[in-house]
Amino acid sequence: MYIILYMKADYEPWWKFEGWEAFIQTKETFETKEQFEQALQRKLTHFRSAYQHEASKDGGYWAFWSEDESFYCEACDDDAQVYHGIMAFEEHS
Secondary structure, three states: OEEEEEEEEOOOHHHOOOOHHHHEEEEEEEOOHHHHHHHHHHHHHHHHHHOOEEEEEOOOEEEEEOOOOEEEEOOOOEEEEOEEEEEEEEOOO
8 A cells, every 4th residue: 555644744754753643634545556656746746836945855755845834933932944744655564
C-alpha cells in the first residue's frame, strides 16, 4: 500500500517530532504505484503553485511555505513559520 500524508505544523515534516501525528490533515492510500505517483505529482504541483518556498529531503518529504503565513508562538516568544508538509511512502505489512 502507498500512502501520502499532508501535515500542517511549525516544522518541516521530516523532523517527525513527538506527537507529529496530531498535525496530519489528510491521509490518502493507494493500491498501485501508478495511482500513488500520479496523485503525488498532482499534490506537489498544487502546493508548488500555492506557496512561494519549497524544500525536500530523502525523496519522500516536501515542505512548502510562504513568508506571510506565521503565528505568534508564546513558548518561544517569537513568530513561528507554518509549514505544509507532504510525506509519501510505501507501507510494508
